[in-house]
Amino acid sequence: MLKGTKETPVEFTGKAGEYFGIWIVNLLLSIITLGIYSAWAKVRRKKYFYQNTLIDGVGFDYHASPIAILKGRIIAFVFFMAYIFSQHISPFLPTVFAFIILFLMPWLVIRTMTFNARNSSYRGLRFDFNGDMREAAIVFIGLPILIIFTLGLIVPYMVMRQSRYLIQNHKFGLTAFSMDAQAKDFYLIYGKALLLLLGIGAALSVAVTLTVDQNFLLNAVNDMRTVETFANFGIIIAAFFLFYFLIILGIGAYIQSRISNLVWNSTTLGNLSFHSHLRARDMLWLYLSNLLIIICSFGLLTPLAHVRMMRYRASRLNLTGETDFDRFIGDKKADVKATGAEMAEMFDLDITFG
Template identity: 80%
Template sequence: MLKGTRETPIEFTGKAGEYFGIWIVNLLLSIITLGIYSAWAKVRRKKYLYQHTLIDGVGFDYHASPVAILKGRVIAFVFFMAYIFSQNISPFLPMVFAFIILFLMPWMVIRTMAFNARNSSYRGLRFDFTGGMREAAFTFVGLPILFIVTLGLILPYMVMRQSRYLLENHKFGLTAFSMTAKAKDFYLIYGKVLLLVMGIGVAISALVTLSLDKDTLLNAVKDMQAGAAVANFGAIMASFILFYLLLILGSGAYVQSRVSNLIWNSTTLGNLSFRSNLRARDMLWLYLSNLLLIACSFGLLTPLAYIRMMRYRISHLNLTGETDFDRFVGDKKVDAKATGAEMAEMFDIDLSFG
């Protein structure tokens, strides 16, 4: 950051107790109404999170109509149930539905982003999303197919293209976001993780190979005959599972923090830029502690885990530059339909970035 440049923190003031109250009421009413209230629950939850995310003491806002969301969910639910029951009619029908979903993927991506953007505002000015169908088809259909063909080697490039598409087609008023991160930057992050995992794998293989000499095998047979091998095997398996869990979560924390930092640190909005400084060890601690909280509470502390993660991520994201939002202008947007957004949610399509 240049000397003298103003840096404005983005704050999150949401509290776990308040969010838990919203979460539990939403859950109970959604169950009682057989899912009908879930549309109102979604708006209520998003409003709380948006309004407690502040820049210069002013929060964001969410304006979606619960009725529009409910209509979209009904259509998405009917389509989903048709897909489920099609398996009982013909073994080929699920494949037809899968191709339909693949064909609709670009449309669902665009509709999801447009619906969320046009129903989000800051200081009364709405966001927008203007992504094109052709680029969405290449980014969210073509690249995942190439991911399979290339045995995953294209993953960093795919993440870069998807992040750029989602970010650069967003606007605040009439001003578009811009991202300058290159594919090589993403390959560097994923390459470091791959080398680390491969190094650990080679070290473990060498250790196992060296330990499995003739005497060790004979002793193992004697222990098994004596019944002591059961306890030893259990301890070994438990240690292996714990190590594997730490390796997966650690790799995920590193990738998530580094990719998020890369995306936001290369993003600008007009005269504003962003600075993100997430740390892998902090993310790993949050992953582990949140997993423990959720498991020990049988899911009841899920809201606490969510608030902890959101507070950490937002508290490590700042704006750089003069936050004079009066210079941003906008026009009236055509309301986006909720159908595509709810279909994407129904089929668990993750469209987040950063």
């Protein structure tokens, strides 16, 4: 960043107590109405997070119609139930449905991104998405299939292509976003993560070899007759899986933070650029503490976990350059049906970036 360049922070002003009121009402009404209210719940939830995410003191807004979302969810639900019950008709039908979803993937991606973009605004100006179907088929069908044949080596390249596709096909008004990160940048992150994983694994193997008698496990198994020995052995196994879980979570936090920083730091909008500086240790702490908060509260403090994560991510993102948003112009966009977006959500398709 050049000296003297203006940096504008992104702020999140939402509060856990406020969001809890929205969350609990959404949950109860969705249960009472057998899921019908969930469309209105989604709009209320998104509006709260959008309107409390501020740049220069001005929040974003979300404009989707709950009715449009409900219609999309009904169609998605019917398709999903057909998929579930198809196995009782023929063992081959679930495979047919799986291929249909795979074939529809490019359409789902484009419709999801377009619906979300055109229903999002900042200072009254809408976002847009105009992705190409052919390119979507390549990056969301072709490249994932190649994972098998490349033994996973294509994953960093695939993530780069998917991120670039999602970023560069978005617009704010008539101004397109741009991303200039290269494949080598993604390979570097995944390579470091792999080396870190191998290093931890090697260190753990050495530690176990030096501290545990070779006959320990054999003797422990032979002594399983006593309750105390069985309990001690169970504690050792539980500790092993806990440590394994922490390693995987830590590697995930490292990749997530580094990829997010890379994507945002290589993205521009007109003369504006972005500066993201997430830290892996912060993300790991949030993952662990939020998980404990949700478990210990039996899910009632889920809103607190959402607010904590959103506040942290916003606090680590800045805009670089003059934030003169009056120079951006837009035009009227046609409304987009929510079917694709709701089908993607129904089948748990993760279509995000950064």
